Amino acid sequence: MPTETDIFEQLRQELRRGTLILAVLAQLRVERYGYSLRQALASVGVEIDEGALYPMLRRLEGQGLLSSEWREEDKRKKRFYRLSAEGEAVLARLADEWRSINDTLQPLL
């Protein structure tokens, strides 16, 4: 039987899931590779583990919202990701959507 904490955790994950993508897209206005992206997210309080981040990056690239490129830095090949023009357009619309959801929820909570 799930405890109240289990149930809260599950709902919390559902709440975070959609917003994680927003945070990832926003942080990729600047080109970053996986590790530097995770650091940038952590610095603003968004924790995401590698097992969730890499599939998300591949998905977003597959959807055309990100572009990526392998490059050597500090003698190591790294895959750099960056928001595409389409990604910028989608991010702007999602940010609007977010503000509108927010305006709705604020008075309810």
Place this chain on the structure above:
Amino acid sequence: MPTETDIFEQLRQELRRGTLILAVLAQLRVERYGYSLRQALASVGVEIDEGALYPMLRRLEGQGLLSSEWREEDKRKKRFYRLSAEGEAVLARLADEWRSINDTLQPLL
């Protein structure tokens, strides 16, 4: 090949999904039946179709966050839902979580 609009719609749904539960829980601080709940949600700009709402209500009740009761009103039997004590506790924690996600996203967007 999905268009930019398809991709946006999909991400928009993901963004809304977690917040819908928050809105539903918040509106059930007051006892309501399905139709009156949908009206209350619509009045604050939250659209949800029956096919999504009823399974969500059953799930939340199964998790102990809602209690329900069949009662006759206007000569029709209706199932009334209301936040349980556990639901109130979970809603308060989710609302805190929401504010914290919000404080994080705001400066990024």
